[in-house]
Amino acid sequence: MTSQVRGVQLARLLGQWHALPGRRRSPDYAALAAAVRGLLADGRLPLAVRLPAERELAEALKISRTTVTAAYRELRESGHLASRRGAGSWTMLPGTHRVASTGLWTPLDDRDMIDLGVAALAAPAQLVPAARAAAEDLPRYLGGAGYHPTGIIELREAVARSYTARGLPTSPEQIMVTSGTQHALDLVLRLTLAPGGGVLVESPTYPNALAALAARRARITTHGLAADGAGWDADLLLGSIRQTRPKLAYLIPEFQNPTGHLMPTELRERLVGVAHAAGTDLVVDESFVDLPLDGTALPPPTATFDRHSRVISIGGMSKPYWGGLRIGWVRASAPQVQRLAAARVGVDMASPVLDQLVAVHLLADAPAIVAARQAQLTAQRDALIDALADRLPDWRVAVPRGGVTLWAELDGPISSALARAAEEVGVRLAPGPRFGLDGTLERFLRLPFTLPAADLVEAVGRLAAVRYDLDRTGRSQWREPSVIA
Incomplete structure (x- = not known):
């Protein structure tokens, strides 16, 4: 069944669409159409969603129906809306777009784009030797069927050793290998969260985690993080868990994405205790745990304080090693791992053996690889x-x-407008609202520092020019947007 957005919902997402910088000379219908394209561009309005009827949206926005009719017509002409008489109108994309490796819908002619929408590094030099060594190891596995639902034993042992080295004794039976960290989160949600279950997340948080929760039709509540270095307000976070008693809380305690905050030891310990008392399971995303900078000492893993199997940790190879190596894992109790393996049968059976062998060799060389990443x-x-x-x-x-990210507080609520304008000068951004709910966080922007320094400096120069142009130009010039698929 096609999902539908109601008039009041779309009006809330659009916000102050008529007051965007540089919009004074554009007709209302053109500004409205541009704002809808902007929602598609940063993923707040998905594809194949039925938009509200013209009269309904006009009433919600308190504008004339003629304006909405003209805006819908412009969206159809630009290829962003498909309509059928008597059935409604659905969001879509022009045929000149493709799905990029980032998961974004992007124009076909984006080769010169500086992409600051992706917080991931290029592959390390050690990847090719690791792949060659893995190919030499592969014959040992060719006599079997190749299905290892919890992962090959060498990789599970290597991951278990990494947890033990961090002060959290772990056996291979507590590790399940997955096809990336996002896959790990999806499996955990399948096991622990019934459709419509309550979930607490940080705000801002990782957009793809929000997408995974939306797919489970979760009821999401948020805990706001401070924009400065303070991070979590302990009393507010723990109070939220006590009051709402969510089934799950999804948290990123190590260098939180996108803010970069690091949760202190005391709060980790209190968090586990409060979660147990409230009947809340904690899903702890450790994607960035291998990337402390400036000699920062890491607190103990959150699961160190767990005595009741309330903490499920997820992590993977994407951030410290390479996103193209789709290897992640779950650390949980051994019975939970077995239940996850049973749930996995309906998804993908097992992760590729060759990729797992590559991961084994990379983890064996982890000290050198991670040190180089940290310096870079x-x-x-x-x-x-x-x-x-x-x-x-x-x-x-x-x-x-x-x-790998900065969380910048801008000099005005311009994040989405800046992201759209930046496309014109060859910079792709992840605007603040992608990291929250219902169009909030317009004063913020995530800026990853995963590209070479020269590219980052060039991108900032282009953004500075665009920022000042937003205050001077009469009308924004639109191009085909990049959209979250």
Whole structure:
């Protein structure tokens, strides 16, 4: 069944669509059409969703039906809306778009784009030797069927050793290998969350986690994170769990995506205790745990304080190693791992053996690979911060002690407008509202420092020009947007 957005819902997403910078000379219908395209561009309005009837949207926006009719007509002409008489209108994309490796719908001619929408590094030099060594190991597995629902034993042992080295004794029976961290989260949600169950998440948080929760029709409540280095307000976070008693809480305690915050030890311990008392399971995303910068000491894993199997940890190879190596894992109790393996049968059976063998060899070389990543990220982070201070001094940025992203507070609620305008000058952004619910976070922007320093400095220069143009130009120039699929 096709999903539908109601008039009041779309009006809430559109926000102050008529007051965007640079919009004064554009007709109302053109501004409305552009704002709908913008919602498609940053993923707040999905594809194949039926829009409200013209009269319903006009009433919700308190504008004339003629304006809505003209806006819908422009969206049809640009290829962003398909309509059938008597059946309604659905969001779509023009035929000149493709799905990029990031999961975004992007124009076909984007080769010169500086992509700041992706917080991931290129592959390390050690990947090719690891792949060759894995191919040599592969014959040992060719005599069997190749299905290992919890993962090959070598990789499970390697991941278990990494947890033990962090002070959390772990056996291979507590590890399940998955096809990436997102796959790990999906499996955990299938096991632990019934459709419509309550979930607490941070705000802002990882957009693909929100997408996974939406697919489970979760009832989401949020805990707001401070924009500066303070991060979590312990009393508010713990109070939210006590009051709402969600079935699940999804948290990123190590260099939180997108803010870069690091949860202190005391809060981790209190969090586990409060979650147990409230009957809440904690899903702890450790995607960035291998990337502390500036010699930052890591607190103990959150699961260290777990005595009742309330904490399920997920992680993977994407951030410290390479996103193209689709290897993730779940750390849980041995019985939970067995239940996850049973749930997996209806999804993908098992992860590729060859990829797992590559991961084994990379983890064996982890000290050298991770040290090089940390040095690279430190230099790129500092270059980005210096460029922002020079070209956009009114933006506020808290320096993260790890991870791969800055969370910038802008000088106005312009994140979506800036992202749309930046496409014109060859910079792709992830605007703040992608990391929250219902169009909030327009004053914020995630800026990853995973690209070479020269690209980051160039991108900031282009953004500075666009930022000042937003205040000067009479009308925004629209191009085909990049859209979350």
